[in-house]
Amino acid sequence: MMDEYDLVIIGGGLVGGSLACALTGTGLRVCVVEAVPTQSSAQPSYDERVIALSWGSRRIFEGIGLWSDIGPYSEPIRHIHISDRGRFGFARLDHGEEGVDALGYVAPARLLGRAIQRGLTGVEILCPARLLGFRVQSDRVDLEVSVDGESRLMRTRLLVAADGGDSAVRKQLGLAARQHSYGHDAVISTVTAGQPRPGVAFERFTDTGPLAMLPMSEGRYSVVWTAREGESRELLELSDDEFIVRLQRRFGYRLGRLSRPGKRFAYPLKLMLTRESVGRRVVLIGNAAHTVHPVAGQGFNLGLRDVAAIAQVLADAGSSDGDPGSDATLDAYLRFRGRDQQTVAAATDVLARTFVNPLLPVRWARNLGLLGLDLTPGLRHFVARRFMGMGGNLPRLARGLPLVTGHE
Secondary structure, three states, X not given: OXXXXXXXXXXXXHHHHHHHXXXXXXXXXXXXXXXXXXXOOOOOOOOOXXXXXXXXXXXXXXXXXOHHHHHHHOEEEOXXXXXXXXXXXXXXXXXXXXXXXXXXXXXXXXXXXXXXXXXXXXXXXXXXXXXXXXXXXXXXXXXXXXXXXXXXXXXXXXXXXXXXXXXXXXXXXXXOEEEEEEEEEEEEEXXXXXXXXXXXXXXXXXXXXXXXXXXXXXXXXXXXXXXXXHHHHHHHHOOHHHHHHHHHHHHOOOOOOEEOOOOOEEEEEEEEEEOOXXXXXXXXOHHHOEEOOOHXXXXXXXXXXXXXXXXXXXXXXXXXXXXXOOHHXXXXXXXXXXXXXXXXXXXXXXXXXXXXXXXXXXXXXXHHHHHHHHHOHHHHHHHHHHHOOOOOOOOOHHHOOOOOOOOO
């Protein structure tokens, strides 16, 4: 007997899990296929990282009904200080100018994972399980999934790929993608500041890329240090004292003396953007559709906006007895997401390239640009709103509204 669903989500991490939570109460038959148990230390989505959530992401989690489990344990970002190391350019963004409680928040990935797991009611979860293959038909997708080593056949009207940057679904479909390796890694750690500034995040551009310091509780800061591939390996091998010396030299003393570095790890930075994030009865979301440079902290927020858009078009299709995998449904999704995905990928790529360019005219131009941003309220407002996820055509969840009446 073949199990039938309205949609099957391949990947139950932060993005795939958020979509499943969003669709509870819609009446859609949903199944999540996830390879790694959430409790496992090997689960890549629910690891020791912290994630910068935009104001728009807060509203999406409010609409889903998860913010009450996330907000009390997240650190608000009320001010952002942007500078170019050793240069005159700087800019400041302030939550008061935007009329919001915070520009964004810093939340541990494991906290998000626990909140999402609690929200997965009425959803079938196959874990550990992996996709063996699928075949797209005119009115459905037939899948074969391995669950605890046993083959299981499934049928769905829509296949959602939320299986990360190395997406098996994208590979099987052969979807073309724009790809570029930056030749840099992001080195991640935490430190304790001698003079913490609660609510203030720092984005400092250096000759190897941006260095972000994100506020956490108890005077700690999450460090996201962009380094060349060879340098990143060296940073991982340094003693704690040597790492602090290098970080202090790179960042300066705006937070006083830094101490107590946490565990360090690194991951390679690349740009990947699919030419089309939808195919017949298949849609790619999150890192399966786009992987961007961490400058400005847009990666997960971009994926969560995918969730808000696909959830709305699926809920609308379900409420009118429509087909969740139809061309009309997926076209409606693209109208929400196509421009935002392209714009964010292009903006982060330009920032990543421009701020490591050593040419004197480029250095002058970027520093004048930072000063212009700091001195021009209208420009600051435009930039802040875009990176807060509040620009363009917003689906209901992105406006803090539930998908369906009575969805808490």
